[in-house]
Amino acid sequence: MIVITEFMDEEAIRSGLDGFEVLYDPSLVDRPDDLAVVVGQADALIVRNRTQVRGALLDAARNLKAVGRLGVGLDNIDMAACAARGIAVYPASGANDTSVAEYVITTAMLLLRGAYGATSEVAGGAWPRNRLVGREIAGKRLGLVGFGSIARETARRAAALGMTICAYDPHLPPSAEAWTQPWGRVEAQPLNSLLTEADVISLHVPLTDETRGMVDGTAIARMKKDAVVINAARGGVVDENALAAALRAGHLGGAALDVFEDEPLDADRGSIFAGIPNLILTPHIAGVTVESNVRVSWVTVDNIRRHLTGA
Numbered sequence: 001m002i003v004i005t006e007f008m009d010e011e012a013i014r015s016g017l018d019g020f021e022v023l024y025d026p027s028l029v030d031r032p033d034d035l036a037v038v039v040g041q042a043d044a045l046i047v048r049n050r051t052q053v054r055g056a057l058l059d060a061a062r063n064l065k066a067v068g069r070l071g072v073g074l075d076n077i078d079m080a081a082c083a084a085r086g087i088a089v090y091p092a093s094g095a096n097d098t099s100v101a102e103y104v105i106t107t108a109m110l111l112l113r114g115a116y117g118a119t120s121e122v123a124g125g126a127w128p129r130n131r132l133v134g135r136e137i138a139g140k141r142l143g144l145v146g147f148g149s150i151a152r153e154t155a156r157r158a159a160a161l162g163m164t165i166c167a168y169d170p171h172l173p174p175s176a177e178a179w180t181q182p183w184g185r186v187e188a189q190p191l192n193s194l195l196t197e198a199d200v201i202s203l204h205v206p207l208t209d210e211t212r213g214m215v216d217g218t219a220i221a222r223m224k225k226d227a228v229v230i231n232a233a234r235g236g237v238v239d240e241n242a243l244a245a246a247l248r249a250g251h252l253g254g255a256a257l258d259v260f261e262d263e264p265l266d267a268d269r270g271s272i273f274a275g276i277p278n279l280i281l282t283p284h285i286a287g288v289t290v291e292s293n294v295r296v297s298w299v300t301v302d303n304i305r306r307h308l309t310g311a
């Protein structure tokens with residue numbers, strides 16, 4: 001049986017998993033006791049980022065052979081435990097790159113320009129022109145922290161808009177071909193100087209022991225006073241308290257956060273962001289669009305079908 005614990009494209013299930021016994025119940029992620037029971041019969045499990053594939057769940061998953069991940073972040077999956085049990089894990093690599101890249105470009109332009117939040121004022125007869133004189137994205141420096149496939153898609157769009165691009169990626173040697181993209185060259189830069197020089201800083205790293213807390217108060221203090229910070233990667237990479245404090249102190253030009261240390265963000269925790277004007281908060285949706293949902297779903301059902309049939 002294939003157990004699917006979070007939402008996905010239903011046509012991909014119908015057509016792509018035709019012939020398999022499938023339990024598709026997107027509410028299972030919020031019913032861990034029921035999940036622990038059904039997972040005992042699962043040959044494969046399909047999850048998004050909320051299902052924690054570790055500990056008791058893996059212990060109960062006696063027949064599990066493969067996990068399909070409807071996204072790319074693997075921090076909700078105990079990869080070592082899966083490897084030890086011979087369970088294959090399939091991320092949907094590349095399938096949501098476009099959605100995240102568009103999110104980054106959009107929030108960068110919104111925050112640099114700062115002109116789009118005045119609808120009710122203007123409809124009410126106000127004319128706040130001077131206050132809404134913002135900045136262009138053209139000519140600005142984009143600093144990408146991590147230069148994997150989402151960052152590369154972001155860079156391509158940013159270059160087309162006239163930005164200069166630099167990136168920090170300690171896992172990519174200076175000789176790597178990726179630094180030379182078909183549209184131009186990306187400057188490899190050490191993290192500290194990237195943080196100091198970039199106008200827009202966008203994070204594209206997984207959450208690991210190496211990246212947890214990477215953008216802390218010290219890192220934020222290095223940034224330009226009007227820099228824009230975008231995190232559509234993982235919450236634990238940024239110190240949320242330090243970021244909120246910097247925004248309140250006027251030490252940043254703005255920020256967009258799609259991911260949080262604890263998700264969902266509850267009202268109590270969210271209060272650290274209350275009233276900050278140049279801040280965009282979204283509920284971990286940067287990678288999820290109508291189109292990417294179809295793509296990640298098909299990549300995942302293809303991976304799982306191939307794994308279970310050997311074809």
Ligand SMILES: O=C(O)[C@H](O)COP(=O)(O)O
Pocket residue numbers: 047048049050069070071072073074096287288
């Ligand atoms: O890791 C990812 O790809 C994104 O966080 C989106 O994850 P999800 O859509 O599977 O939750």
